[in-house]
Amino acid sequence: MTPEQWHERLEAYLDGELAPREAAAFEGETAADPELARQLAGRRRLREAARAVLGEGSAAGSGRLVAASWRRLGWVALAAAAVLALLLLNGRHTGEPSAVALVTAPRLGEQPGVTHELAAGRMVLPGGF
Amino acid sequence: MSSTSGGSIAIQLADQVFRYLRSLTGDAEVARDLTQDLLLGLHGRGEAGPALVFTAARNRGLSWLRRQTARRRHEVEAADESALHALPAPAGDRPDRLLEAADLRRDLRAALACLSEEQRTVFHLTEIEGLRYADVAAVLGISAGTVASRKHHAVQRLQAELRRRGHDT
Numbered sequence: 001m002t003p004e005q006w007h008e009r010l011e012a013y014l015d016g017e018l019a020p021r022e023a024a025a026f027e028g029e030t031a032a033d034p035e036l037a038r039q040l041a042g043r044r045r046l047r048e049a050a051r052a053v054l055g056e057g058s059a060a061g062s063g064r065l066v067a068a069s070w071r072r073l074g075w076v077a078l079a080a081a082a083v084l085a086l087l088l089l090n091g092r093h094t095g096e097p098s099a100v101a102l103v104t105a106p107r108l109g110e111q112p113g114v115t116h117e118l119a120a121g122r123m124v125l126p127g128g129f
Numbered sequence: 130m131s132s133t134s135g136g137s138i139a140i141q142l143a144d145q146v147f148r149y150l151r152s153l154t155g156d157a158e159v160a161r162d163l164t165q166d167l168l169l170g171l172h173g174r175g176e177a178g179p180a181l182v183f184t185a186a187r188n189r190g191l192s193w194l195r196r197q198t199a200r201r202r203h204e205v206e207a208a209d210e211s212a213l214h215a216l217p218a219p220a221g222d223r224p225d226r227l228l229e230a231a232d233l234r235r236d237l238r239a240a241l242a243c244l245s246e247e248q249r250t251v252f253h254l255t256e257i258e259g260l261r262y263a264d265v266a267a268v269l270g271i272s273a274g275t276v277a278s279r280k281h282h283a284v285q286r287l288q289a290e291l292r293r294r295g296h297d298t
Contacts, residue, residue, distance in 0.1 A: 008281045015255050017262055017277070046288065046298050047256060053237045055257045057157065059147035059164045 006036070010043060140168060142179060145258045146186045152253040153190040154197075155242055163189045179260060180267035187250060187268060194246070233296065240290035248283035251276055 001009075012018050013026045030036045143164060150160035167186055171177065241249060247269060254260040254268065255276070262273040262280075269276070288298045 004281065007285070008277050011255075011280045011284060012262075012277055015259075015262065015280070042288075042298055043284070046284070046291075049233055050237060050252075050256055050287075053234050054148060054152055054241070054253065057144075057148060057151070059143040059161060 010040060014043065014047060142182050143168060146182060148257060149183065149250075149253050150186055150190050152241060152249055152257070153187070153246065154193055155238065159193060163193060178264075180264045183254060183260070183264070183268045191246065232294075236291060236294045236296060237287075240287050240294070243290050244283050244286055248279055248286065251279040252283040252287070255280055 009018070009026060013023055018026060030040050146167060147160050147164040150163050151157050154160055154163070163186070167182075167189055171182065171185060241252070244252065250269060251265055254265045255262065260268075262276040265276045266273045271279075291298045
């Protein structure tokens with residue numbers, strides 16, 4: 001086995017990609033060779049450090065993600081209300097009801113899609129990043 | 130998980146997607162914005178798995194990187210060359226330095242930036258988010274064997290970069 005193959009096997013072992021029998025064989029070989037054991041220990045240290053640094057933080061960012069989603073949906077609702085108002089005014093001006101004016105503007109809390117996720121609490125993400 | 134709608138699984142994976150995009154772009158604020166776009170974009174879609182969500186995340190990250198590259202090229206062309214000489218030299222003159230948290234954070238992110246985008250994706254998704262090689266292979270459109278090879282080369286490069294910055298890896 002070349003050094004490159006051994007390192008690929010080491011990665012597969014740490015990533016849980018080896019079958020149980022292969023993993024046991026790898027552990028046996030590594031335990032019997034101080035240099036391989038040293039390399040495995042160093043690689044584990046890198047993994048711990050990488051997880052500590054790159055694995056921290058959440059998408060929520062102290063609730064900014066949810067707030068931004070609401071804000072964005074709020075603009076949609078506002079735009080829909082503005083269009084509706086214009087159409088209503090236009091219908092009053094001409095004396096004839098506008099067919100589009102019969103459409104009810106969706107309330108912010110009734111936005112389909114993501115807002116339902118929000119209402120169900122599934123989009124409430126952990127903060128603290 | 131495979132029968133979950135695209136939006137729901139994206140929400141479940143929001144933190145992972147955010148961290149991946151932060152590794153990919155190197156910018157937490159950009160990663161948040163892209164994650165938010167992804168959540169809204171995937172909402173209401175049909176069935177989705179982690180591979181689809183991370184593929185969509187990667188596409189958004191790559192688009193942002195391309196825009197950044199074009200913008201930087203424009204800025205460099207317009208910049209005074211003397212300003213470039215004022216940039217600080219990379220730290221590398223402190224041998225036997227311990228893995229101090231602040232230094233490690235900075236150097237690990239810098240070392241990660243030295244990887245190719247594909248290596249960064251493989252490293253982050255397997256090492257940090259714990260995705261299976263098969264899922265990462267689906268994200269990148271390569272074989273699981275190639276993922277294993279990319280992972281090995283990514284780790285070798287990271288270790289070399291960290292050693293160059295004085296860390297004992």
